[in-house]
Amino acid sequence: MTGWFLLLGRRRQEDTVFLLTILLFLTFSFVLHGFLTTGNIIALLRSVALLGILAVGMGIVVIGRGIDLSLVAILAISVAVFLNLLGQSYPIGIALLLALVGVIAVGALNGVLTAYAEMPAIFATLATGTFVYGLGRSQFLTQDVIYLPPGHDLFTAFGNARLASIPVEVVVFAFILVGAFLWLRFSKYGRYIYLIGDNLNAARNAGLPVRPVIVLQYVVSALLAFVAGLIMAAGIHSMNTRIVNSSLLYDVILVVVIGGIGLSGGKGGVRNLIVGTLLIGILLNGMTILDISDLYQNLIKATVLLAALIVDGVLNPRDEQTDQQGDI
């Protein structure tokens, strides 16, 4: 059993996943009617792009050995509030600015709770996510679904824009990928995130600005959630806050783990996010075409996630010697 995992491990995980992705794509192309149509491929790309943008945010946090469970709540509420402000005939600039301030504040709150109050990220972000959703729904929004008021042609035009027939969200996703790659690889803040994820105490002792960087990482992920939400709203001219209760958040975590960004932190990068996004995007799309009910979709996704977590645990033990003791 371990031998098999090791075989997987020798080859890098993302290569294996990439292979799986191609296999899945080919299988769906041959087996599924309506999979390999222009319409579906475009739909596929659009949904992949949204998932991917969120996964970049989650990925950055996970590399820093955190996790952001407030991502989808931020996406939904920030954009819903933004649309609501437009509905109250605020100028778009002001509305955007207000929403942005809120998003940054929530991201910073996540960071402060984990870095300064030293709460476990999983609880802190769960709490802020619930808080944001509760606050938004009770104080600012009167319905679940907020529609884009008429007269914002620029915004809808953005949603329908094509660059050489590539949907705008795909273009944005590509830009974000390139940006994230450069930032993680070549900026010192990117390196800090890897170092903090690898060994927080060593990073602190070395004199790295550990806590500010943790705050930064949550602010970045909140901003990416906002961007994903804006794109979503621009496409369908509304924001349904019930998305918070959907399985989107788990899909995002699935992408990150499947792609091979170990939950133990300090590892992985944009390449992992791309293959993870593609695999999960294709899987979700194919299951929708197959008309598999949500119940079974969730079952399948949960199985894949569990398998990925197990592989992750085997491939990326926190401590090789502890792991090799075999009795822990």
Added chain:
Amino acid sequence: MSALIEMRKIAKSYRGAVALKDVDFTLEEGEIHALVGENGAGKSTLTKIMAGAVEADGGTMLFAGEPVAFRAPAEALAAGIAMVFQETSLVPSMTVAQNLYLGDEPFLSRLRGVQVAAQQFLQSLNFTVDPGALVSTLGAAKRQMVEIARAVRLRARVIIFDEPTATLTPEEKRYFFALLRRLKARGVSIVFISHALEEALRISDRITILRDGGLVTTGETPSFTRDSIIAAMVGRVLSGELYRKRDDIAGLRRAGDKALSVQDVSMGNIVRNNAFSLFYAQVTGIFGLIGSGRTETAKIIAGIYKRDFVRGGEIERDGQPIRYRVPRQAMQDGIVYVTEDRKLEGFFETKSIAENLYSGYLAAGLNRSVVVSMREMARLAETWRKTLNIRALESNERVVELSGGNQQKVVIGKSLVQKPRIIIFDEPTRGVDVGAIAEIHALIGGLADEGLAVIVISSYLPEIMNLSDRILVFRQGRCVEEFSPAEVDEERIMYAAVH
């Protein structure tokens, strides 16, 4: 006597780079067998193969006459081979007792029962560890004790110790050696890796020497001397005594300006009203037993721990009062602490040597722009690899894959990159081979000659005597006495530390 373990032509490569080649090794029933060699010679790798933590690429191993090939430590353990690793493998969030009985707690384990059993067991070994304490709150020495106790408890026929004494004080070492003899009397065979050659000579029955992944020689201990071992280890004769006593006052560095003044510093009941001064251009050695508050005091100075807010005392750097909230502030003021626990808080295990060194550079703000400089990273790696003689099989090897001694050098390099003015070394030569100890000592002396204020904390008296221009002795959370190395002997220091 008959051979309990017999290894023939053992080979191991990592991604094409040879770590072991054609090594033969035999362990007799009931012997203490010392394994020595330079950093990276392959000692840990060979013993990990014995204990099933690493699989060999070639060669055969017989255990009690039967051919075996362990694929996991659990298999070796079941067969009767236990290993105490070089880096600790305890679960920090559990108590000592839980760690001791990890893996075979009675079903529905009662915490109390385990604790009582652990207490009795630890007492029978003469180990002074509180079974109810969380491992994360223990110092390195006590952690090592727990690990040793765990291996002993498993009643293995073979126990492998990878540098067990590196973290122990002289007193604890005596206990440990007595324990080894008791185990031997019970018929347990012991493999014992150490860089302290006197220990190997004193305790072992036979010695095996490795160099660059190959076997140099095996023989009865009486046939070796310290010098002959060193010659075999490094392949040439090293001249000069490693630990000389400095008995002329003229050879000591004179104190420069006052760098730090520590007054009445307290933290809980670990550091109590501690007071001393530190001067530039000098090496100040700090000696004390475990629990004397030396590491804690050092960490307070470097901003890693915070002293008590009320009645916590004063610390002045260059006459300015300081109170750091985070190590970053201390680092920016030129104060750097080199940890004794490299794995837990010293290096970034999944990163390369270059990146580890570069992390220090980045933290110190030496990289002006936001964009990292790959060229600078490569240059740092180049320079420090030479200066500290860091050896890896491949240049981009992850630090976790380096041999223990080389990891230590990376941790030292990473701190020196930051160009500190006050530097605190906590057990700087732990796990480092004899040749490298001399190099690191020369380096530390050189820092003082350049005008830095240097503190060396060590449990090893000869190291303190050799390096220091001034010796402070800590006991029960405070500095109790100051000596000049020219006028004191080891007994008096030890006496001050204990009484």
